Structure formats: structure tokens, C-alpha cells
Amino acid sequence: MELLLRAQVSFVGNYGVNSDATQRSHQGMRMHPRSLLRKQTCVLKPATSSVGRGRSLCVTSAASSDVQETDVVVIGSGVGGLSCAGILSLYGDKVVVCESHYAAGGVAHAFKKAGYNFDSGPSFYTGLSKFPSVNPLGQVLHALDEPVPCVQYDTWIMYLPEGNFVCKTDAEKYRKELGRLGGPGAEADWVKLEKEMEPLSKAAAGLPAAALRFDPLVALTIWKFLPSVLASGPQAAMLQDPFKALMDKVGVRNEFVKNLCDLECFVLSGVPADGTITAEMAFMYGERNRKGSTIDYPLGGAEAVVNALVRGVEKHGGKVQLNSHVEQILMEGGRATGVRLSDGRVIKARKAVVSNASVWDTQRLLPAGAAPASWKKQSLDTPECDSFLHLHLGIDATGLPADLECHHVVVNDWSKGVAAEQNVVVISIPTVFDPKLAPEGKHVVHAYLAGCEPYDVWKGMDRKSAEYKALKEVRAEVLWRALEKVIPDVRARSEVTMIGTPLTHERFNRRHRGSYGPAIKSGEGTFPGPGTPIPGLYCCGDSTQPGIGLPAVAASGMIAANTMSPITKHWELLSKIGVW
Numbered sequence: 001m002e003l004l005l006r007a008q009v010s011f012v013g014n015y016g017v018n019s020d021a022t023q024r025s026h027q028g029m030r031m032h033p034r035s036l037l038r039k040q041t042c043v044l045k046p047a048t049s050s051v052g053r054g055r056s057l058c059v060t061s062a063a064s065s066d067v068q069e070t071d072v073v074v075i076g077s078g079v080g081g082l083s084c085a086g087i088l089s090l091y092g093d094k095v096v097v098c099e100s101h102y103a104a105g106g107v108a109h110a111f112k113k114a115g116y117n118f119d120s121g122p123s124f125y126t127g128l129s130k131f132p133s134v135n136p137l138g139q140v141l142h143a144l145d146e147p148v149p150c151v152q153y154d155t156w157i158m159y160l161p162e163g164n165f166v167c168k169t170d171a172e173k174y175r176k177e178l179g180r181l182g183g184p185g186a187e188a189d190w191v192k193l194e195k196e197m198e199p200l201s202k203a204a205a206g207l208p209a210a211a212l213r214f215d216p217l218v219a220l221t222i223w224k225f226l227p228s229v230l231a232s233g234p235q236a237a238m239l240q241d242p243f244k245a246l247m248d249k250v251g252v253r254n255e256f257v258k259n260l261c262d263l264e265c266f267v268l269s270g271v272p273a274d275g276t277i278t279a280e281m282a283f284m285y286g287e288r289n290r291k292g293s294t295i296d297y298p299l300g301g302a303e304a305v306v307n308a309l310v311r312g313v314e315k316h317g318g319k320v321q322l323n324s325h326v327e328q329i330l331m332e333g334g335r336a337t338g339v340r341l342s343d344g345r346v347i348k349a350r351k352a353v354v355s356n357a358s359v360w361d362t363q364r365l366l367p368a369g370a371a372p373a374s375w376k377k378q379s380l381d382t383p384e385c386d387s388f389l390h391l392h393l394g395i396d397a398t399g400l401p402a403d404l405e406c407h408h409v410v411v412n413d414w415s416k417g418v419a420a421e422q423n424v425v426v427i428s429i430p431t432v433f434d435p436k437l438a439p440e441g442k443h444v445v446h447a448y449l450a451g452c453e454p455y456d457v458w459k460g461m462d463r464k465s466a467e468y469k470a471l472k473e474v475r476a477e478v479l480w481r482a483l484e485k486v487i488p489d490v491r492a493r494s495e496v497t498m499i500g501t502p503l504t505h506e507r508f509n510r511r512h513r514g515s516y517g518p519a520i521k522s523g524e525g526t527f528p529g530p531g532t533p534i535p536g537l538y539c540c541g542d543s544t545q546p547g548i549g550l551p552a553v554a555a556s557g558m559i560a561a562n563t564m565s566p567i568t569k570h571w572e573l574l575s576k577i578g579v580w
Contacts, residue, residue, distance in 0.1 A: 070096045070319075071351040072564075073339050075326045075365070078106025079550060080541035081356030082309035082320075083140045083557025089316035090143060091561070091569040096347055097313065098339060100325035100510055104310050106356070107509050108550070110303035114496050116394040116444050117437040119302040122550045123407060123428040123446070125150070126287060128296040128305075132578030134287065136209045136555035137305070139577045144312030148304050150296035151433040156407035158263075159485045161414055162256060171289040182256035189257045192250045194285070199232035200239060200246075201286030204279045206231070208579045209546065209555035213562040213570065214529040221562075221570055224580070239279040242522040246278050259414045266418040267409065267426070270385045270451045270548045275521030280546075297406065297433040329353055329365045329537065336537035339365075352536050352564055356557075359528075359543035360384075360512035372533050382543070383521075386421075387502035387514035389453040391479040393445040394438060394496030397431070400487065406432040410482040419452060422475070425482035426450055445490070447479040448500075451516035455502045459513075463503060472499040517542040530560035538564060 074085045077099035085095045103109040107121045127135025129150040131142055141148060158165040162181045168174055171194070179187030206228025211221045229236060238246055243265055252258060258273075265276035268284060287293060298304045310320050330338040330346065338348040355362040359379045363371060371379075408427040416423050431443045438444045457475070461468045476499045483490045502514035520527055527545040530538045540560040546552040562570045574580030 066345060068096070068345065068347045070094045070347060070349060072096075072354060073098060073347050073349040073352075074354045074356060075329075075339065075362075076106055076356030076541070077101075077104040077306075077310075077320055077322075078356050078541055078553065079108050079137065079306070079309065080544075080553035080557045081106070081354070082306070082313060083137070083554045084354055084356070084540045084560045085318055085320075085557075086140060086144050086309055086312040086316070087558055087561035087573065088565070089313050089318035090573070091565050093351065093565075095313065095318035097318065097320045098324040098326050098341065098347065099320065099322050101508065102322050104320055104322065105302065105306035107505075107511070108302045108306055110301055110306070113498070114394060115439040116442070116496055117301060117303070118392050118444060118498075119428070119430060119446060120390075120500075122302050122305075123426060124156075125296040125298060125305075125550070126294075127551070128298060129294075134205055134208065136551050136558060139208070139210050139579075140554050140558060141305075141308055141312070142577050143573055144309070144316075146308035146312045148298045148300075148308050150298050152294040152296060153406065153433070154294050155405055156295070156409070157405050157486075159408065159410040159482070161411065169288050169293040169295065174288070178257070178260065182254055182260075184254075186254045186256050189250075189252045189254045193247065193252060193257070193261075194289075196246060196250045197282055197285050199235060200278065200282040201289075203229050203232040203236045204239060204282040205286050208574075210558050210562075210574060210577055210579060212555075212559050214531055214559065215563055217567045217570075220567055221574065239277070239282060240522070241278050242274050243276045243278045243281045244273040245523075246281075247273060255414075259411075259418070262418045263409070263411060263424065266424065267450070268549065270516050271519055271521055272418055275519070275524070277522040295407075297430065299434050299436075301430055301434065301437060326365060328367060329355070329370075331367055331370050331534075335535040349536070352538055354530075354538045354540055354560055356539075356541045357510070357543075358512050358515065358541070359518060359539075360515075361510060362539060362543070366534075370534065375533050383519040383525075384513060385451040385516035385519045385548075386419075387453050387455045387511075387516065388448055388450060388500065388505050389422075389475055389479065389502070390446065390448040390498075390500035390504075391476050391483070392496075392498040392500065393447075393483075393490070393494050395443050395445055395487070395490060395493040396495060397438075397441055397443040397493075400443070404429065404432055404486075406430060408482075408486050410485060412478070412482075421452055421454055422449055422478045423452055424449070425479060427483060427486060429486075442495070445483065445487075447483050449479070453502055455506075455513040455515070458502045461503065463507075468503075472501060475499075475501070517548040520547070530556065530563050 071093040072088055072095045074081045074097045077097050085097045088095050109120050111118050127133040127138040128148055133139055154169040156167050165177055178190050207225040262272040265273045269276045325342040326339045327342040328340045329336055336353040340346050359382050363376055363379050406429050410425040412423050418424055426448055428446045429443055431438045505511055505514035527547050529545055538560050540556040542548045542553050544556045546555050
């Protein structure tokens with residue numbers, strides 16, 4: 001089942017987090033202390049425009065002894081949680097989403113400072129602007145009738161030890177650029193790999209994530225798609241193997257090609273080629289090489305996507321409650337029956353509780369003794385990716401080239417491995433496509449280390465200390481140097497500077513050790529499905545199948561919702577999104 005799920009991941013869904021300074025940029029509000037929670041609950045009321053930004057309407061909360069009832073409680077308003085809540089609301093369930101933060105979106109939330117609008121996380125998007133879409137996030141948005149206007153583009157740049165690689169969503173141009181930088185044998189190795197990937201790409205794309213559910217009724221939703229999956233014959237078995245196994249099978253020997261494959265796997269799944277399932281890469285290659293393929297940038301940034309999902313939840317009767325931190329999952333008779341918030345309020349769930357928290361944080365929400373010992377140990381022992389380091393800038397754009405690209409990836413040293421500490425930097429300049437995200441004549445810049453900043457370097461530090469401030473400057477130097485490859489005088493242009501650390505990510509997003517997510521390697525383990533050993537408790541997000549990435553977490557939300565719902569509702573969804 002895992003190979004079918006993880007095949008539905010397209011391009012990169014990198015996650016980030018805002019800097020420590022952002023807690024002061026939301027009209028003086030801070031990440032909630034309990035005293036704030038006792039005073040108010042914020043329910044997001046999105047703007048009417050599909051591009052407009054949401055605003056929070058704060059209302060006095062009920063007394064702490066009050067009990068609210070609903071069908072389903074979703075813990076966390078990340079993209080996975082909102083996707084699950086949106087589909088369940090569409091199906092007719094009453095859903096309440098509880099979000100600790102004062103902004104919806106989880107690691108995809110947005111924030112503002114000094115007139116600049118910053119994305120905290122996702123950088124690359126595909127499949128949002130076209131219908132039908134193979135991207136699960138695009139499918140969720142279409143199901144909820146919440147289109148997000150996008151700019152389409154086809155180019156990004158990688159700064160590699162061998163030189164600059166201009167990437168295109170065009171198979172022939174990509175192949176030629178690879179041959180130019182890779183030296184003797186590079187293009188020939190790539191051609192062999194592409195030839196082997198072609199039938200696998202078709203098989204990987206043949207089964208939409210929207211058709212999946214984790215119960216016996218799955219046979220009634222996937223049967224139409226099985227011929228496409230099985231058309232590649234016995235070779236389809238390789239979809240579940242590590243991508244490196246496929247590279248070895250076709251005899252990839254060129255070091256540049258090996259390194260490039262490791263890089264693409266790492267930015268896609270958080271682990272190199274020896275740990276990334278072939279299905280993910282097959283699907284991504286198929287999408288990139290598809291005629292007319294483009295990358296999307298949503299106008300309004302990640303916030304536009306989050307607001308669209310929130311609107312989708314609320315217009316079908318659901319609620320997204322901000323500043324509503326879940327302190328514990330409630331149990332009755334061995335079943336999950338609701339949640340208790342940190343201000344004492346209780347929300348009872350007639351049908352289910354869905355945790356969009358990480359695998360580690362979900363365990364900490366359960367009462368002592370509620371989780372079977374073996375499941376608890378397995379969850380807490382899940383290997384973790386490293387964390388993030390972020391540099392958010394507002395810069396003067398005067399004199400910068402008109403053809404400046406939005407997305408850039410910098411690799412410092414192949415010999416260290418792509419997952420090595422501070423080795424791969426991702427850069428996004430979204431105002432290239434959406435100038436409204438910054439004051440006139442300015443640019444928003446976001447540079448970050450995704451999954452290669454160790455938490456232990458920062459563990460236990462006092463965020464108010466001079467030592468912490470000094471370490472931020474030292475550790476962020478690699479981000480400045482990477483940005484100078486794109487904008488040589490970026491330091492002189494900077495007007496707003498914010499640095500986010502693993503402690504920021506841990507604190508704002510309540511992520512275990514600020515982690516990028518589980519580092520589950522293909523061949524060594526599998527991501528769990530949405531079900532748990534506890535009746536009434538489900539999970540979604542990047543700790544469940546298909547795994548890490550924006551399309552993957554949207555898929556996880558759909559899969560959880562479908563698993564909990566009648567088959568007739570599921571069929572209606574498949575028809576609506578154009579895959580049935």
C-alpha cells in the first residue's frame with residue numbers, strides 16, 4: 001500500500017517556520033501564554049477574495065467548565081489537518097479544528113513585519129492551477145470549490161560545486177544541462193535512468209491518493225485504477241524499493257548524476273536516494289517531464305492556500321479555532337472521545353479525534369497508560385530528520401535584474417553528502433511573482449536549511465540570552481553566503497532581518513525537537529496509515545503515509561477523512577475532482 005500512497009507526491013513541499021521576531025509582528029501578540037488562552041479564542045474569518053488574506057476575529061471564550069460537542073475534533077491546522085477537516089465537512093460532519101497558534105497553517109503559516117509578508121514554509125507548488133490535478137492539495141482545493149490563483153513558471157536555478165544548473169520543466173533541456181555540467185557519461189546515465197523510469201512513472205501516477213482509504217472498502221475505490229498501476233508488469237515491484245536500487249540496476253556510475261539524484265530525493269523526502277521510495281521519484285519525474293508541465297506560485301503566498309482551506313472548512317459548517325491549544329486527548333472506555341484545552345475547556349467528539357501533530361507529539365497528548373506500550377515505544381523511537389534554520393529578509397530591490405528567478409538551491413560540498421549539516425540551502429524570492437507581498441520597490445527573501453540543522457546545537461539555550469543571539473548570527477552565515485550567489489550585495493540591501501532556529505520551529509509549531517519530520521527510510525520502515533490502536537483516534541500529516549511534503553500531507557488528510565467516511569461519499573469525491 002505504501003508504494004501506491006507515496007507515488008502521489010509532486011515536487012517539493014519544503015516546510016519552514018517564522019523567526020523569533022515574528023511573535024512581535026502580529027500586533028504585539030505572542031505565541032499564547034495560558035493567560036491569553038483563558039481570555040479569548042480566535043476563530044479565523046477569511047476575506048471574501050480568494051487571494052485576500054484572512055483576519056482573526058477574537059471572541060470571548062466560554063467558561064472553562066463549558067463542554068462543546070462536535071462530530072470530529074482535528075488537532076492542528078496544518079495543511080494535513082485542514083485537508084482532513086475540509087473533506088469531512090464536505091461529507092457533512094461537524095468538525096472543529098483546534099490550533100495552538102494565533103495563525104492557521106501550521107508550518108505553512110504566514111506572518112507580517114514592517115509591511116513585508118513572509119511565508120514560513122512551503123516554496124514549490126505544482127498542480128494548483130490546472131484541472132484535473134494529480135496533486136492531492138490541488139484535488140482538495142477543487143473538492144472544496146476554493147481555487148487559488150497562481151503564476152505559472154518553469155525555471156529554477158541550482159548552484160552546485162560544478163557550476164550553475166538552470167533547471168527547466170522540460171525533459172530535453174534538463175538532460176542537456178545535466179550533460180553540460182556532469183562530464184563524460186552523465187547524459188548517457190541519465191538517459192538510461194529515464195528509460196527505466198518511464199513505465200514506473202505511469203504506474204506511480206495511475207492511482208490517485210484521493211482513491212485510497214485504510215479499510216476493506218478500498219477495493220471499491222481503487223479497482224478502476226489498478227490496470228494503470230499493473231501495466232508496467234513485474235517492474236512495478238520496484239516502486240516500493242529505495243530509489244538507489246533503481247540507480248544501481250541501470251548502472252548509474254557518473255558521480256554527478258548520483259549526487260544530483262541524492263539532492264532531488266533529499267529535497268523531496270528529507271532523505272537521500274538510499275532512503276527515498278522509488279514511487280516518489282517516479283511520480284516527480286513524470287510530472288516534471290510531462291509536456292506543458294509548469295510550477296505554480298500561489299498569489300498571496302502560502303497564506304492564500306491556507307485561507308482557501310480554512311474557507312473550505314467553514315463554509316461547510318466546520319470551525320477553525322485559533323489560540324486553542326490541546327493539552328490532552330480525552331479517553332472513555334478505551335476510546336478517544338474528545339480533547340481538553342489548556343484553558344480547561346472540553347470539546348467532545350461523537351465520531352473521532354484526528355491528530356495532525358507529529359508522531360512524537362501525539363503520544364504526549366495521550367493520558368498515561370492510554371497507548372499500548374508497543375505502539376507508544378514504536379512511535380517515540382521513530383527516527384527524526386534534523387530541523388531548520390531560516391533567514392527572512394526584507395530588502396531594497398533597486399537595480400536588481402528584471403529576470404531574477406524566484407527559486408534557488410545551493411549545495412556547498414557533495415563530498416559531505418546532501419543531508420550533512422548546513423550543506424543544502426533553499427532560497428525563495430516570492431515577490432518576483434507577487435510584488436504585493438512587499439512594499440513598493442522591495443523584495444521578500446527567504447533562505448533556509450531544510451532538514452539539515454541539528455537541534456542539539458541549540459538544545460537548552462535561553463532564547464533571550466546574548467549567547468543565543470550570537471549563535472544565530474554564526475549559524476546564519478551559511479545562509480547569507482548562499483544568498484550572495486544570487487544577490488551579491490544582499491547584506492547591504494537588507495532592511496528587515498529575522499533568523500529562525502530549531503527552537504523557533506519547536507516553539508511556534510509545537511514540533512518535537514523542531515524536526516522536519518520522520519526520517520523513515522525505504523527498505524527499513526514504512527509510514528503508518530491514519531488508524532491507531534486506540535478506537536476513535538486517527539492521525540494525518542507528515543508522520544503518516546504518504547510522508548513528508550505539501551502534496552503528501554494533503555493526501556494524508558484526504559485518506560484519513562475517507563477512511564472514516566461512507567463509501568458513497570468517497571465515490572462522490574472522486575467524481576467531483578475528475579478522477580473517477
